Amino acid sequence: xxxxxxxxxxxxxxxxxxxxxxxxxxxxxxxxxxxxxxxxxxxxxxxxxxxxxxxxxxxxxxxxxxxxxxxxxxxxxxxxxxxxxxxxxxxxxxxxxxxxxxxxxxxxxxxxxxxxxxxxxxxxxxxxxxxxxxxxxxxxxxxxxxxxxxxxxxxxxxxxxxxxxxxxxxxxxxxxxxxxxxxxxxxxxxxxxxxxxxxxxxxxxxxxxxxxxxxxxxxxxxxxxxxxxxxxxxxxxxxxxx
Numbered sequence: 388x389x390x391x392x393x394x395x396x397x398x399x400x401x402x403x404x405x406x407x408x409x410x411x412x413x414x415x416x417x418x419x420x421x422x423x424x425x426x427x428x429x430x431x432x433x434x435x436x437x438x439x440x441x442x443x444x445x446x447x448x449x450x451x452x453x454x455x456x457x458x459x460x461x462x463x464x465x466x467x468x469x470x471x472x473x474x475x476x477x478x479x480x481x482x483x484x485x486x487x488x489x490x491x492x493x494x495x496x497x498x499x500x501x502x503x504x505x506x507x508x509x510x511x512x513x514x515x516x517x518x519x520x521x522x523x524x525x526x527x528x529x530x531x532x533x534x535x536x537x538x539x540x541x542x543x544x545x546x547x548x549x550x551x552x553x554x555x556x557x558x559x560x561x562x563x564x565x566x567x568x569x570x571x572x573x574x575x576x577x578x579x580x581x582x583x584x585x586x587x588x589x590x591x592x593x594x595x596x597x598x599x600x601x602x603x604x605x606x607x608x609x610x611x612x613x614x615x616x617x618x619x620x621x622x623x624x625x626x627x628x629x
Contacts, residue, residue: 391417393462394608395455397445397502398472398521400427402571406597407469408435410605416467419458421445423472445472445498446490448505455505464513467608468506470499470520475536477581488535495521495539500546503561507554515558517608520547522565522619528627532581540565544619551617560616562607567623569595591624 394411398404399420411418412435420431420440428440439461443454458465474494476487499520510516525533526540544563551561568574568585586594599622606612607620621627 391415392466393417393419393458393464394467394469395419395421395458395465395502395506396469396471397421397498398470399431399440400424401471402573403569403597403600404471405431405434407471407601407604408438410601411608412438414605414608416608417462419462419465421454421458421472445501446493448501451498451501452505455502459509464509465506465516467517467519468502468510469604469608470502470518472498473521475533477532477577478535479532480534483535491535492539492542495536496542496546499543503546503550507550507559507561510559511554511557516560517612518547518550518559518561519604519607520561520563522547522563524565524567524621524623524626527565527619527621530585547619548617555616560607560613562612562615562617563619564600564603564607565619565621565623566595566600566603567621567626569597569600571597589624589626593624595622595624 394416396404399408400422408418408420418438421443422428423444425442428442431438431440441454441457443450445451520543522543523540525537529537547561547563603620603622
């Protein structure tokens with residue numbers, strides 16, 4: 388029997404991440420979850436017996452390197468890397484502090500860079516792999532009162548395209564997902580007027596679900612996703628149409 392393919396998921400303790408861990412397990416992958424919270428990592432192990440979970444602050448490159456080495460020591464070079472970790476702080480431009488800016492760039496863009504740098508050269512040595520980075524519809528079309536987050540998520544698209552070009556000859560694909568608002572518990576705490584405005588732009592009349600996002604990720608990890616690279620996939624209900 389062929390060995391089970393290994394997938395590393397960051398932000399694995401969040402709403403999308405924990406659902407994805409379960410979906411990937413059902414697909415037959417061996418999963419390593421990485422999350423900033425010790426408690427979330429413990430909950431992942433309790434909820435999904437057999438899942439390896441480590442806590443690491445993915446805004447710190449040294450912690451990323453440590454967690455990746457632990458993951459590969461346990462399960463080998465991954466077939467897939469899914470960078471879900473991120474954060475947001477809604478503020479108008481004049482209220483965005485230097486701390487806000489640096490935090491959101493680190494949480495959303497630098498974290499993806501650190502993970503890619505730690506994992507992708509090993510994928511190249513192993514003969515291939517799949518990387519999925521998380522952008523946002525706001526990184527594609529922009530949004531009011533969210534400049535730092537939108538800029539960081541747009542940067543994820545640029546990072547994805549550059550790495551897809553660099554690693555394509557080694558059969559390492561790199562794609563981004565840019566979902567519309569996903570109603571996780573964290574997002575539900577955002578101001579109602581912000582959510583109502585975003586909902587009004589979606590022709591299908593609903594926000595995204597974890598299932599919508601994770602189905603896209605699962606496709607990109609599958610055999611069917613092998614010829615896509617440098618692309619931005621946007622499960623957005625028609626919010627933005629290229």
